[in-house]
Amino acid sequence: MGIFSRFTDIINSNINALLDKAEDPEKMVRLIIQEMEDTLVEVRSASAKTIANKKDVVHQINKYTQEAADWEAKAELAISKGREDLARAALQERQKADTGAESLQHELSLIEDELSKLQNETGQLQDKLADAKSRQKTIVMRQNTVSSRLEVKKRLDSSTVDDAMGRFEQFERKIDDLESQVEAYDVGKRSLKDEFANLEADTQIEDELSALKQKMAASKQKAANTDNADDVKKA
Structure with missing residues (x-):
């Protein structure tokens, strides 16, 4: 059975x-x-x-x-x-x-x-x-x-993955700090290219300043001529 x-x-x-x-x-x-x-x-x-x-x-x-x-x-x-x-x-x-x-x-x-x-x-x-x-x-x-x-x-x-991601973030911050230190070393140091760029900028400013002076002088001369013409008409 x-x-x-x-x-x-x-x-x-x-x-x-x-x-x-x-x-x-x-x-x-x-x-x-x-x-x-x-x-x-x-x-x-x-x-x-x-x-x-x-x-x-x-x-x-x-x-x-x-x-x-x-x-x-x-x-x-x-x-x-x-x-x-x-x-x-x-x-x-x-x-x-x-x-x-x-x-x-x-x-x-x-x-x-x-x-x-x-x-x-x-x-x-x-x-x-x-x-x-x-x-x-x-x-x-x-x-x-x-x-x-x-x-x-x-x-x-589990916390394993979170811990790993936390370590990645720490590494990223360290790399950011290193990059900041590298950039700090370059502060105040100008290359030859930077020097010429500054010269070109200074020349442009001087030209603009000279043009502005000439414009103001011309306006002043025009105003003086107008006053003299009015005095002659009165006399």
């Missing part, structure tokens, strides 16, 4: 439900496949024994049937010879053979029913085994992917 009880449990089981409850789906699917394969081996062995038992029962039924036919022939012979007593005894033996055959025929019917159910359930188990094997690779891949994602999530949520 142990083999058939476990066999029925596997046939009726929901693989998805088993995987949902499992802490390690990859390990669980391997165990399911192994259990199915082991059960198939045991069931096939039991089936072989049952088939052998069926053949033995069929052989005994044929033997009883042949004995009944032989006793029937002997009863007919006895009657033909006027020996009713022997005919009666032969018929009794035939009846025993018929009874034995009928009893074994009932047993054979039970064996055939069990074999039919077993073959049907074996087919279901083979289908489930094929399904589990075809999904095994996908389940393992999903398990590995989820494990990797979980590891990344743990690292992102």
Whole structure:
């Protein structure tokens, strides 16, 4: 009963439900496949024994049937010879053979029913085994992917990443300080290009200053000429 009880449990089981409850789906699917394969081996062995038992029962039924036919022939012979007593005894033996055959025929019917159910359930188990094997690779891949994602999530949520980013910021500040020091060394130092640029700027300013003086002088002279003209008109 142990083999058939476990066999029925596997046939009726929901693989998805088993995987949902499992802490390690990859390990669980391997165990399911192994259990199915082991059960198939045991069931096939039991089936072989049952088939052998069926053949033995069929052989005994044929033997009883042949004995009944032989006793029937002997009863007919006895009657033909006027020996009713022997005919009666032969018929009794035939009846025993018929009874034995009928009893074994009932047993054979039970064996055939069990074999039919077993073959049907074996087919279901083979289908489930094929399904589990075809999904095994996908389940393992999903398990590995989820494990990797979980590891990344743990690292992102931990202080390790924050500490690393803090160190990066410290390095950036140090580099900023170094750059500031370099720039400080250049303060007050002018290159040859800077000197010429300053000369050009000074020349431009002097030209603008001279133009402004000339403009103001011209305006002043114009105003003086206007005043002199007004005085002449009055005189």
